[in-house]
Amino acid sequence: MTTIEARRSAHQFDLGPARALVCRECGNEVPLAAEFACAECFGPLEVGYDFGKITRAEIEAGPRSIWRYRNLLPVPSDVQEHPNTDPGLTRLVKADRLAAALGVRKLWVKDDTGNPTHSFKDRVVAVALAAARQLGFTVLACPSTGNLANAVAAAAARAGWESVVLIPSSLERAKVLTTAVYDGALIAVDGNYDDVNRLATELAADHEDWAFVNVNVRPYYAEGSKTLGYEVAEQLGWRLPQQIVVPVASGSQLTKVDKAFRELGELDLVEPTPYRVFGAQATGCSPVAAAFQAGHDVIQPVKPDTIARSLAIGAPADGPYVLDTVRRTGGSVEHVSDEEVVDAIRLLARTEGIFAETAGGVTVATAKKLIESGQLDPDAETVLLITGDGLKTLDAVEDKIGPRATVPPSSAAVREALGL
Amino acid sequence: MTTIEARRSAHQFDLGPARALVCRECGNEVPLAAEFACAECFGPLEVGYDFGKITRAEIEAGPRSIWRYRNLLPVPSDVQEHPNTDPGLTRLVKADRLAAALGVRKLWVKDDTGNPTHSFKDRVVAVALAAARQLGFTVLACPSTGNLANAVAAAAARAGWESVVLIPSSLERAKVLTTAVYDGALIAVDGNYDDVNRLATELAADHEDWAFVNVNVRPYYAEGSKTLGYEVAEQLGWRLPQQIVVPVASGSQLTKVDKAFRELGELDLVEPTPYRVFGAQATGCSPVAAAFQAGHDVIQPVKPDTIARSLAIGAPADGPYVLDTVRRTGGSVEHVSDEEVVDAIRLLARTEGIFAETAGGVTVATAKKLIESGQLDPDAETVLLITGDGLKTLDAVEDKIGPRATVPPSSAAVREALGL
Numbered sequence: 001m002t003t004i005e006a007r008r009s010a011h012q013f014d015l016g017p018a019r020a021l022v023c024r025e026c027g028n029e030v031p032l033a034a035e036f037a038c039a040e041c042f043g044p045l046e047v048g049y050d051f052g053k054i055t056r057a058e059i060e061a062g063p064r065s066i067w068r069y070r071n072l073l074p075v076p077s078d079v080q081e082h083p084n085t086d087p088g089l090t091r092l093v094k095a096d097r098l099a100a101a102l103g104v105r106k107l108w109v110k111d112d113t114g115n116p117t118h119s120f121k122d123r124v125v126a127v128a129l130a131a132a133r134q135l136g137f138t139v140l141a142c143p144s145t146g147n148l149a150n151a152v153a154a155a156a157a158r159a160g161w162e163s164v165v166l167i168p169s170s171l172e173r174a175k176v177l178t179t180a181v182y183d184g185a186l187i188a189v190d191g192n193y194d195d196v197n198r199l200a201t202e203l204a205a206d207h208e209d210w211a212f213v214n215v216n217v218r219p220y221y222a223e224g225s226k227t228l229g230y231e232v233a234e235q236l237g238w239r240l241p242q243q244i245v246v247p248v249a250s251g252s253q254l255t256k257v258d259k260a261f262r263e264l265g266e267l268d269l270v271e272p273t274p275y276r277v278f279g280a281q282a283t284g285c286s287p288v289a290a291a292f293q294a295g296h297d298v299i300q301p302v303k304p305d306t307i308a309r310s311l312a313i314g315a316p317a318d319g320p321y322v323l324d325t326v327r328r329t330g331g332s333v334e335h336v337s338d339e340e341v342v343d344a345i346r347l348l349a350r351t352e353g354i355f356a357e358t359a360g361g362v363t364v365a366t367a368k369k370l371i372e373s374g375q376l377d378p379d380a381e382t383v384l385l386i387t388g389d390g391l392k393t394l395d396a397v398e399d400k401i402g403p404r405a406t407v408p409p410s411s412a413a414v415r416e417a418l419g420l
Numbered sequence: 421m422t423t424i425e426a427r428r429s430a431h432q433f434d435l436g437p438a439r440a441l442v443c444r445e446c447g448n449e450v451p452l453a454a455e456f457a458c459a460e461c462f463g464p465l466e467v468g469y470d471f472g473k474i475t476r477a478e479i480e481a482g483p484r485s486i487w488r489y490r491n492l493l494p495v496p497s498d499v500q501e502h503p504n505t506d507p508g509l510t511r512l513v514k515a516d517r518l519a520a521a522l523g524v525r526k527l528w529v530k531d532d533t534g535n536p537t538h539s540f541k542d543r544v545v546a547v548a549l550a551a552a553r554q555l556g557f558t559v560l561a562c563p564s565t566g567n568l569a570n571a572v573a574a575a576a577a578r579a580g581w582e583s584v585v586l587i588p589s590s591l592e593r594a595k596v597l598t599t600a601v602y603d604g605a606l607i608a609v610d611g612n613y614d615d616v617n618r619l620a621t622e623l624a625a626d627h628e629d630w631a632f633v634n635v636n637v638r639p640y641y642a643e644g645s646k647t648l649g650y651e652v653a654e655q656l657g658w659r660l661p662q663q664i665v666v667p668v669a670s671g672s673q674l675t676k677v678d679k680a681f682r683e684l685g686e687l688d689l690v691e692p693t694p695y696r697v698f699g700a701q702a703t704g705c706s707p708v709a710a711a712f713q714a715g716h717d718v719i720q721p722v723k724p725d726t727i728a729r730s731l732a733i734g735a736p737a738d739g740p741y742v743l744d745t746v747r748r749t750g751g752s753v754e755h756v757s758d759e760e761v762v763d764a765i766r767l768l769a770r771t772e773g774i775f776a777e778t779a780g781g782v783t784v785a786t787a788k789k790l791i792e793s794g795q796l797d798p799d800a801e802t803v804l805l806i807t808g809d810g811l812k813t814l815d816a817v818e819d820k821i822g823p824r825a826t827v828p829p830s831s832a833a834v835r836e837a838l839g840l
Contacts, residue, residue: 064484064509083516083517085773086511086513089484091506091536093506096503097503097578097580111536113536114534114535114536115534116511116531116533116534116773116774117773117775118538118811153773154769154773154774154775155773156773157769157770157771157772157773158517158772158773158774159773160517164834164838166834167823169823169826173818174811174814176822176823177814177817177818177821177822178775178810178811178814180821180822180823181765181766181769181770181775181810181817181821182769182770182773182775183766183769183770183821185824185838186822186823186824187823187824187825187826187827187834187837187838188823188825188826188827189826189827189828189829189834190826190827190828190829191828191829195829196829198829199829199830199831199834202831203831203834203835206831345601346601346603349574349577349601349602349603350577350601350602350603351577352577352578353505353536353537353573353574353575353576353577353578353579353602354536354574354578355537355574355598355601355602389811390598390601391538391594391598391809391811391812392811394594394597394598397597397601398593398597401597401600401601401603402596402597402600402606403587403589403596403600403606403607403608404605404606404607405607405608406589406607406608406609406610407607407608407609407610408609408610408611409609409610409611409615409616409618409619410619411619411622411623411626414584414586414607414609414619414623415623417607418584418605418607
């Protein structure tokens with residue numbers, strides 16, 4: 001028995017309130033471990049909890065990061081003592097100018113570009129790292145096409161862990177550089193994202209000390225998205241919004257925000273007021289929106305073709321659970337064109353000074369479409385999740401924007417250019 | 421009399437604890453106004469205060485942004501009620517791995533990349549906007565070569581103000597795009613930064629409603645840098661570090677961090693323990709380091725030639741005050757080569773998972789040099805200010821980093837590339 005096996009078999013790990021892994025399909029429970037699929041039915045495993053008494057005051061007195069919610073996550077109670085990127089507690093911006101432009105009464109933007117590597121992926125990776133440390137892993141790994149690669153390489157660097165990050169060799173140079181700078185093992189693979197993903201699954205099976213955050217420790221990793229929901233509620237003054245629009249890639253984030261809202265209600269941390277969850281996709285990769293609109297329960301995979309690459313998952317693992325969530329809460333899933341995405345990036349920037357990546361454009365454009373089609377109530381308080389940074393997807397806007405004018409160095413020329 | 425003149429002459433503005441503008445050279449005091457140079461001696465004006473009683477508890481109960489320090493800034497007490505970018509309260513990271521690499525005992529990195537547009541400029545611009553609103557301005561403007569342009573355009577968009585941003589037409593496309601997206605009046609000028617700066621001064625004189633943040637409202641703008649000092653002290657548990665390393669462009673930031681530390685001591689918010697302030701410059705633009713090392717009191721202007729463009733001010737306005745500060749506190753000013761800057765960017769990234777712009781590389785490389793030369797005490801607690809984001813200066817590292825290997829899509833190939 002190796003050291004890792006010995007440690008794992010003795011269950012000497014502390015994962016805080018996490019009780020077991022529970023199959024989302026058949027409900028089978030297994031002990032906490034580095035597992036991700038149910039041995040009974042192959043359904044996805046999710047973390048189940050035994051929460052103790054948790055108070056608002058305790059949370060408010062906690063660290064200024066996601067670790068203030070440590071008693072709601074599968075991480076040890078001393079999690080903040082171990083080096084990690086400590087993301088979260090990003091701004092919730094009251095977006096009055098965007099609200100006016102969209103014709104809604106009360107609108108908030110959750111701006112997750114303030115995270116350490118400027119996307120919400122820092123949240124899920126931080127939780128994955130904390131859990132992986134407990135589970136006996138020593139290498140942090142992922143297949144990725146961008147934000148996740150940045151987050152994994154940065155978190156591993158901070159922790160002093162080795163990282164293995166697999167990317168398609170066609171990835172834009174900027175995304176390669178912002179991962180490579182952290183000096184982990186960044187491997188470019190001559191293939192597409194599906195190839196890279198398949199390699200990750202193979203390698204995870206062969207290397208017992210490699211934690212592929214979104215593969216073999218996925219149940220823990222995914223829980224990190226709950227912190228978006230917790231923060232929104234806390235930042236609203238401990239209440240739930242009436243409507244929330246969430247971008248859909250694998251669909252995990254949307255289901256976890258819903259899970260967070262439900263937990264807060266069950267734990268008496270907020271009034272369990274009704275809320276509606278809406279999913280946002282790009283038309284070029286909208287399998288969940290298509291299933292929703294057709295009234296189907298299963299997702300028909302697609303081949304992605306959209307500028308919103310961070311949402312371009314053609315076979316979204318959590319798609320069926322997204323359908324469950326939006327149907328249960330009275331929401332829906334909509335999709336928007338790439339042109340609408342670019343317009344929405346620009347609308348958000350010019351009204352609120354927030355420069356979102358293409359996924360953020362999908363969220364704002366979808367909100368606009370939902371309002372115009374009457375699906376989203378303009379009088380109900382609404383939150384939009386902006387989960388990544390425009391600096392990483394400059395190519396999406398570069399042909400559309402630039403200086404108003406280029407002038408010789410005289411104040412008269414500047415005034416003329418400004419029409420003064 | 422125009423509306424603006426009438427308002428200004430009636431002093432109907434609320435700038436919180438700010439009492440007057442005080443000349444740094446001759447001590448002459450003038451009423452708070454949109455002035456920046458002393459009418460008596462042409463010396464620079466600085467904000468003077470009458471602080472009331474301020475407690476730690478009050479600050480801690482304040483907003484999670486620089487506005488928690490509103491009673492220490494030239495802004496109205498209801499500042500957070502007006503739309504602004506609300507920057508600040510960025511991470512103070514305990515940098516044990518970088519400390520080990522540099523051979524020091526206790527090291528912290530203040531990571532200002534988490535601000536809304538990812539540099540410390542959001543702090544100074546937010547204060548400038550708040551003061552400009554009180555002073556009757558209606559347009560936010562600046563000459564800039566990068567971070568400031570982003571911050572001004574974003575803050576104006578958020579506030580619903582017009583912005584006028586002047587840039588040299590040779591500016592890198594990425595920096596142009598990340599300003600243009602906010603849809604203000606971005607004007608490219610066929611000239612260098614000196615030309616752009618001169619135009620700003622001319623235009624400020626002609627347009628009474630344009631607040632050029634770093635020209636005609638500079639005294640207020642500059643005070644925003646104090647918040648870096650306040651945050652470091654609060655995040656250390658209300659105490660001052662023993663040493664701090666600050667990058668030097670105009671020199672304003674360094675002098676304001678010192679001002680913040682002194683104020684906190686005078687107001688009994690911290691023990692007034694001794695601290696040493698160190699300045700960091702790139703060799704290709706090191707007029708302050710040169711003056712310090714030659715024992716001079718005046719700065720000999722230089723023509724900048726360095727990759728650290730955000731520090732490339734050849735005639736730094738606050739240079740003499742930097743010399744005063746470092747001499748008074750027992751610090752020094754050092755300079756480092758562009759090669760050392762790139763190495764330091766990579767060192768910080770691989771040890772702490774923080775990707776800094778070139779200015780951050782200057783700070784880290786300077787700290788290294790100060791330690792190696794015995795100027796910085798390796799046993800004294802030290803803070804490094806990282807004031808901007810590596811995503812904006814990718815060109816500095818792009819020839820040095822990349823994937824470890826590019827391989828065909830097989831796990832055997834990945835393993836071989838990793839030497840396994």
